[in-house]
Amino acid sequence: MPPGGDARIPVIVLTGFLGSGKTTILRHVLRHPAFSDAAVLINEFGEVGLDHVLVGALDREPVLLASGCICCTIRGDLSRAVRDLHDRRQRGEIPRFRRLIIETTGLADPAPILSTIAADPVIRHHFVVGVIVATVDAVHAEAGFKRYPQMLRQVAAADRLIVTKSDLALEGTTPRLLRRLSALNPQADIAQASHGAIDPALLQPDDTTTPRRWIAQSAEDDPSASHGAIRSFCLSSADPVPWSAFGLWFSLLVHRHGGRLLRVKGLLDVAGSTSPVAIHAVQHVIHPPEHLPDWPSDDRQSRIVFIVEDLDPDLVRRSFTSFMRLSTPASQVQATGAF
Amino acid sequence: MCGLCGILGGGGHWTDGVGTGQAAAVPWLRRQARRERVALGNAVLHPIGLTLSDWQGSEFLLRARTGATTMVGTLTDLWPKAERLSGRIIDPLDPDFLDTLDAAGR
Numbered sequence: 001m002p003p004g005g006d007a008r009i010p011v012i013v014l015t016g017f018l019g020s021g022k023t024t025i026l027r028h029v030l031r032h033p034a035f036s037d038a039a040v041l042i043n044e045f046g047e048v049g050l051d052h053v054l055v056g057a058l059d060r061e062p063v064l065l066a067s068g069c070i071c072c073t074i075r076g077d078l079s080r081a082v083r084d085l086h087d088r089r090q091r092g093e094i095p096r097f098r099r100l101i102i103e104t105t106g107l108a109d110p111a112p113i114l115s116t117i118a119a120d121p122v123i124r125h126h127f128v129v130g131v132i133v134a135t136v137d138a139v140h141a142e143a144g145f146k147r148y149p150q151m152l153r154q155v156a157a158a159d160r161l162i163v164t165k166s167d168l169a170l171e172g173t174t175p176r177l178l179r180r181l182s183a184l185n186p187q188a189d190i191a192q193a194s195h196g197a198i199d200p201a202l203l204q205p206d207d208t209t210t211p212r213r214w215i216a217q218s219a220e221d222d223p224s225a226s227h228g229a230i231r232s233f234c235l236s237s238a239d240p241v242p243w244s245a246f247g248l249w250f251s252l253l254v255h256r257h258g259g260r261l262l263r264v265k266g267l268l269d270v271a272g273s274t275s276p277v278a279i280h281a282v283q284h285v286i287h288p289p290e291h292l293p294d295w296p297s298d299d300r301q302s303r304i305v306f307i308v309e310d311l312d313p314d315l316v317r318r319s320f321t322s323f324m325r326l327s328t329p330a331s332q333v334q335a336t337g338a339f
Numbered sequence: 340m341c342g343l344c345g346i347l348g349g350g351g352h353w354t355d356g357v358g359t360g361q362a363a364a365v366p367w368l369r370r371q372a373r374r375e376r377v378a379l380g381n382a383v384l385h386p387i388g389l390t391l392s393d394w395q396g397s398e399f400l401l402r403a404r405t406g407a408t409t410m411v412g413t414l415t416d417l418w419p420k421a422e423r424l425s426g427r428i429i430d431p432l433d434p435d436f437l438d439t440l441d442a443a444g445r
Contacts, residue, residue, distance in 0.1 A: 244376050247354035248383065251414035252431045286353045315432045322440045323431070326382045327375070 010130030018106030021164035024196035039097035111283035130205030134158035156262035240271035242327035249323035258284035266304030
């Protein structure tokens with residue numbers, strides 16, 4: 001997500017339901033040298049502390065872990081905690097961390113966290129959402145999905161999914177879960193952790209090559225996969241997309257139905273633009289679109305993959321077409337700044 | 340902040356900066372782009388009794404038939420203000436609303 005050359009600090013959001021192994025994974029990753037420049041904000045303390053010796057000291061003040069990472073708990077609201085961490089960094093009170101990991105509470109819908117980073121005028125100047133990673137407990141996921149809808153929202157919002165506790169799950173459970181996760185969020189990378197051990201790259205922010213992969217996946221996958229009220233589908237358009245009309249349509253769709261747009265990710269052939277434009281939204285939060293250097297293949301169709309809750313894919317497609325028709329080729333000009 | 344009207348500078352909108360770039364730098368292209376946006380906005384807003392117009396090339400004016408007027412900075416502002424001013428919910432997935440749009444687009 002962070003565009004190349006972006007000097008802002010990438011934020012890695014680590015989400016996952018209660019007991020799904022977030023802290024265990026964090027503990028593993030923070031030992032890796034690549035994360036020695038990380039700051040960590042923890043939204044809750046479970047039974048597994050990052051460092052048992054430091055748990056008591058983690059009460060209010062940021063502390064330096066043995067790995068070199070800075071760690072503190074969120075006591076007030078998130079925006080205050082992030083601002084405070086950044087202020088201390090600027091004043092030289094803590095090391096100049098170059099990435100921020102936010103471990104959410106297990107019950108959290110990640111969208112408000114993204115909204116805080118994207119909407120707070122101070123925070124968005126210094127930080128950018130890098131990657132959203134969700135842990136999924138192989139033992140309890142099936143039952144959890146039925147009882148706790150926020151688990152599905154966490155899965156839908158994620159760029160990467162890490163399946164934990166596969167070694168404890170009954171035979172056949174993990175393959176079934178992997179198929180389900182893949183159908184629910186076809187664009188997410190899915191990995192399995194073994195006792196918290198994962199490839200640390202899973203917590204590294206996306207780069208601009210990623211859309212090649214997820215667009216390829218969206219093209220190969222079943223265009224419409226349903227999980228109760230939650231389903232994913234792909235909207236395609238062979239015609240170049242008029243950006244003004246798209247902005248009008250998508251902003252209205254997000255305004256009226258943002259809570260049901262669990263995730264939207266797409267690559268657009270914007271009229272008047274020589275390079276493809278990647279778009280990405282989670283619920284009401286729309287990330288700044290990115291111009292990518294080139295197309296993943298010769299296929300230049302615009303494709304947008306939606307993961308929605310209680311929305312009719314056919315109506316979304318029809319709405320897109322109706323709005324794009326408002327913009328006649330003669331009236332189109334190159335897209336510009338304001339509005 | 341504008342010294343005359345006291346409007347704070349916008350914080351940037353996700354639709355900013357997409358395209359091949361010339362329009363932002365060339366004044367007449369920028370004006371043309373704003374005209375297109377106003378025309379598109381009106382195609383959606385006229386059926387519910389609202390009119391959008393450019394204001395000083397920096398903001399937009401949203402006006403109801405009653406004469407009630409409000410300033411709009413970005414698309415994010417537009418929809419809640421349009422719903423407040425018209426007293427109606429604007430649903431892009433409402434088939435009746437889409438029928439109206441289709442008629443306007445012909």
